[in-house]
Amino acid sequence: MMRLPKFAYHVPRTVADAVKMMGDAGPEGRFVAGGTDLYPNMKRRQQAPRTVISVTRLAELNRVEGDGREGLRIGAGVTLTDLCEHPTVNRDYPEVAAAARTISTPILRNMGTVGGNLLLDTRCNYYDQNYEWRRAINFCLKKDGDVCWVAPGSSKCWAVQSSDLVPLMVAVGARVKLVSTLGERTVEAAGLYNDDGIDYLHKRPDELLAEIQLPARNGWRATYKKLRRRGSFDFPVLGVAIRLDMEKGGEIKDAKIVLGGIAPAPMEVKEAAAALVGGALEDERMREAAEACYVRARPLDNTDFLMNWRKQIARPYVLRALEELRRGGE
Ligand SMILES: Cc1cc2nc3c(=O)[nH]c(=O)nc-3n(C[C@H](O)[C@H](O)[C@H](O)COP(=O)(O)OP(=O)(O)OC[C@H]3O[C@@H](n4cnc5c(N)ncnc54)[C@H](O)[C@@H]3O)c2cc1C
Numbered sequence: 001m002m003r004l005p006k007f008a009y010h011v012p013r014t015v016a017d018a019v020k021m022m023g024d025a026g027p028e029g030r031f032v033a034g035g036t037d038l039y040p041n042m043k044r045r046q047q048a049p050r051t052v053i054s055v056t057r058l059a060e061l062n063r064v065e066g067d068g069r070e071g072l073r074i075g076a077g078v079t080l081t082d083l084c085e086h087p088t089v090n091r092d093y094p095e096v097a098a099a100a101r102t103i104s105t106p107i108l109r110n111m112g113t114v115g116g117n118l119l120l121d122t123r124c125n126y127y128d129q130n131y132e133w134r135r136a137i138n139f140c141l142k143k144d145g146d147v148c149w150v151a152p153g154s155s156k157c158w159a160v161q162s163s164d165l166v167p168l169m170v171a172v173g174a175r176v177k178l179v180s181t182l183g184e185r186t187v188e189a190a191g192l193y194n195d196d197g198i199d200y201l202h203k204r205p206d207e208l209l210a211e212i213q214l215p216a217r218n219g220w221r222a223t224y225k226k227l228r229r230r231g232s233f234d235f236p237v238l239g240v241a242i243r244l245d246m247e248k249g250g251e252i253k254d255a256k257i258v259l260g261g262i263a264p265a266p267m268e269v270k271e272a273a274a275a276l277v278g279g280a281l282e283d284e285r286m287r288e289a290a291e292a293c294y295v296r297a298r299p300l301d302n303t304d305f306l307m308n309w310r311k312q313i314a315r316p317y318v319l320r321a322l323e324e325l326r327r328g329g330e
């Protein structure tokens with residue numbers, strides 16, 4: 001049985017107390033929400049914080065406010081189950097509820113939160129193993145070792161950003177509010193991710209993710225498609241998120257296509273968006289966009305399925321997502 005290491009556990013009631021506790025804990029501190037990512041990682045000794053600060057009792061992080069007209073503010077501590085079932089989310093942002101429904105299992109969604117999902121550790125077959133397994137291969141660059149087993153000549157870790165909400169949040173242009181003892185700042189979700197499997201967030205460890213802000217629903221459509229081995233539950237090994245801004249006549253005036261589950265950060269494919277903008281959602285444009293995604297997608301051999309097959313499957317998944325958006329506009 002894998003056991004948790006010893007740690008001090010704090011449950012603050014206000015955001016001010018939470019960030020103060022984190023300031024006091026220093027580099028040995030870590031926030032925890034549902035713990036569905038952090039606690040397994042601690043059991044595997046991938047992370048071993050001395051102080052764990054729970055965000056579950058912070059009322060400010062447990063609210064959903066606003067609507068599609070003004071934009072939606074989702075507290076980072078809202079559970080995935082509450083997100084999936086929230087009436088305003090289902091009415092005004094159904095693609096967000098649908099993407100959340102594909103995450104893990106009902107029991108894990110009862111614990112797992114939106115914030116934890118956005119800040120998920122990157123994943124790799126050589127890393128998501130227990131301590132003894134990792135020791136048997138002399139560990140790897142991401143933790144305790146000095147070689148990357150996926151790309152042995154590489155000085156970079158290629159562990160994969162594997163959240164289902166991240167590509168969609170980036171595609172729709174969500175923003176996130178971060179709070180620390182130094183104050184607060186709000187940044188684009190797109191700017192939160194760094195293309196490095198070890199240093200995967202542009203966020204200081206002492207910053208608390210407080211809120212996710214979705215833009216007002218002024219005519220854009222979006223969708224998310226996920227490739228996984230088991231339909232019941234599995235991490236994405238390819239995610240396709242698309243947002244389209246369309247004129248009344250059907251002309252696309254702006255588009256964003258983001259691929260997840262294939263690199264250390266979500267990947268925006270600008271060439272695919274460029275293929276769509278300026279015309280209607282016609283077969284030829286859709287094929288060009290799918291081809292652009294196929295060219296840019298370069299998954300490595302560190303998650304499920306053969307990497308070449310995952311690259312090829314990017315085409316039909318992008319086409320499937322665009323088809324759905326086209327049908328939604330009829
Ligand atoms: C069997 C299994 C299957 C899964 N399948 C999927 C899947 O299909 N898709 C998917 O996307 N995920 C999946 N997950 C991962 C996980 O369950 C979800 O991503 C979940 O949303 C994580 O949320 P959490 O609250 O439990 O995060 P936690 O474990 O509490 O935290 C995750 C990370 O975020 C940090 N953190 C959490 N909240 C905050 C905050 N407010 N401010 C600052 N830092 C914070 C923690 O320090 C930690 O580093 C799976 C997990 C398991 C165990």
Ligand code: SF4
Nearest residue numbers: 124140148157158159
């Ligand atoms: S990509 Fe390389 S360094 Fe990163 S976790 Fe996998 S084996 Fe380790």
